[in-house]
Amino acid sequence: MRKIIVLLPFLALSACAVGLYSNQNSYDTSQTMALRRPATSFVEVASEVGRSLGYKVSGVDPRGQSVRFSANSSMASTLLIGKMKTLNVTAALQPGGREVKLSIMMAGNMGSTSQAKATRILDEFREALEARLNR
Numbered sequence: 001m002r003k004i005i006v007l008l009p010f011l012a013l014s015a016c017a018v019g020l021y022s023n024q025n026s027y028d029t030s031q032t033m034a035l036r037r038p039a040t041s042f043v044e045v046a047s048e049v050g051r052s053l054g055y056k057v058s059g060v061d062p063r064g065q066s067v068r069f070s071a072n073s074s075m076a077s078t079l080l081i082g083k084m085k086t087l088n089v090t091a092a093l094q095p096g097g098r099e100v101k102l103s104i105m106m107a108g109n110m111g112s113t114s115q116a117k118a119t120r121i122l123d124e125f126r127e128a129l130e131a132r133l134n135r
Contacts, residue, residue, distance in 0.1 A: 024084075026107035027118040033126050036134050038097030043067055046091045049129045055089065066092035084108055089125055100133070102126055 039045070042065050047057050050069040059068035069089045085108035092101045102125060106118040 024107060025113050026105065027113055027115045028103065028105040029115070029118055029122060030101060030103035031122055031126055032094075033100045033102060033130055035098045035100065039093055039100070039133050040097075042093040042097070042100075042133075045132050046129060049125070049132055050089070050091070053125060053128060055087075058088070064092065065097075066090060085113060087121065089122065091125070091129060100129065102129075 043060055043062050046067040047060065050057060050067065055069035055071050057067060058070040059066075061067075067090070069091075071087045072085065085106070087106045088104065090101075090103045093099075094101055102122055104118050104122045104125075106113045106121070
């Protein structure tokens with residue numbers, strides 16, 4: 001057991017070095033969603049939808065009617081194998097209240113990101129938000 005405890009810091013440093021020097025990619029895309037009627041309580045509804053999909057609300061602008069969500073790889077995967085991923089999704093109600101702009105920025109290494117994954121995540125978010133706002 002003592003050998004494992006002694007080796008653990010060296011393994012973590014090795015994984016961090018692998019992650020630091022591995023090829024990192026970033027992808028972004030955006031979509032616009034039309035609403036049947038002007039949205040009410042947009043910030044609250046969007047926040048609930050994001051949390052229900054497992055994202056952390058990382059920024060709210062009630063005056064600008066926008067919410068930002070984030071998700072990051074776990075510290076364990078970063079330390080143990082050097083794999084990193086970060087994701088930011090923004091939902092912003094446009095002036096007039098009948099259109100929502102959604103955008104995503106996703107970055108990572110070791111195959112953790114792709115344009116297809118970013119598009120799929122944004123599609124899932126749009127579908128969930130649309131279901132709530134167009135009831």
